[in-house]
Amino acid sequence: MTEKDTLSAKALTLISHKLRTPLSIINGYSEAVLSQATKEKFSPFTTKALGEIHKQGNRMSLLVDKLMAFNQVITADEQTLEKQPVNLKSVIKECAEKAIAQEGVAEKGLPAEQTGGVKRGTFIEIDCSSQLTLNANEHMLKLCISELLANAIKFNNKLEKTIKVQGTNHGDSISISVRDYGVGIRPQDVSKIFEPFYQVDDYFTGQISGWGLGLPMVQRILDLHRGSISVVSDRGLGSIFTLSFPL
Template sequence: MPKDLNKEKKVDPASRVLSLVSHKLKTPLSIINGYTEAILSQLKPEEKETFNAKALGDISKQGEKLAILIDKLVRFSSVSNLTQEDIKKQEVNVKGLFSSAAAACVLRDDSLSIMSSDATIRRQGPSIDIKCPPEATIYADKALVSIALEELLDNSIKFNNNTIKKIKLFYYEEDDKNILAVADNGVGIKEEDISLIFEKFYQVDDFFTGQIEGWGLGLALVKMIMNIHEGTISVRSQYGIGTIISLRFPKQ
């Protein structure tokens, strides 16, 4: 039976470009990072304080940052082509989602701490406080919701110039919705910017003058994930005080 071309999945041209660029960059960067790490591991103790060693260390750190940025591009381009038929919905434990997303952020920044009733990691620096009934569940694609939570947590950390960064993950029910929320004590968002933050490549950067790392794709990605789930996303923010972003999932 001939293929119906009209029913083929449409691919956003911009997403196709992002996917191509990210994949083209990934291989050469992995080689650069691999050789840099190998050279650093072979340095003798007396060589580690030389200019060359310090330069290699800086190259390695910047290479790791680029690798993270490219992974985010790959992730965005992959999710942007998904439809409701592509995702795998199931009953997912919310506290488990919160804990795994927080743990992923801890791996990227070991100054973070997680506080919950069943596990506490004590370190100096920002804290992620988890508040959720152990039995709470949502009907969703576990991998995609994890991505959304990690993006929101990353933003809560990056856009926060407080000495003590406080982040809360909490769950509640409202009417026919299960709600996952991320609250922070960061810089907040001006009212006129709230309608813009979900656009691709947009960043609210008043406090940091262009120094925030990232593509400005995180919240656009979160919105796509919520659209696929037929859910919604809402923002409450007070500029200079903090922000609460809520993900509203329909009950099964």
């Protein structure tokens, strides 16, 4: 990295840190006031406005978190990257539980327990041997799986969403694939989705939120592990994203 890049990375980290405190105050207070809505008999407008403040506050917090994670991954160095043996099945399970729990917050701007249940029709099926161990940076591996799961949930308009995650040992590599039956990606967009800030047009995906940082981050993490990412997708039928880690 050049000196200028290092300075930009430092500035981004500092800005993100500084934004965290006011955002957590906005989110905390709006949630607390919103919980009084029925007792205090707020007007529909006040309740709606508070709900919107809370929703957008949560979105901003997620953006700040993602910017920080992106920055961390971009500035990481392959030579000094910490790796440890990771049990793949338990990592996938942890990420799946988190993805389902977060879905309610992202969509409604309210904690999942206030939105009528955690599952909301999303089912993540895991097919992976409990013996499968991968030598990787655990935090980054979780980021990869979480980003792919978040996309698989987000770019799917169906009421019932089924996602299949598979971990496979190929002898010389270990692959993790995430399959969804959502909107799919047009062939002309497939090569562009790994570019930072690239998002396919709203009208096609019916997109809920996002900044186009997830896949570039996953790509960079795979580069740091000397692995690769590939995608097979059919418009209207869904997508399969596959991560491959050399052994």
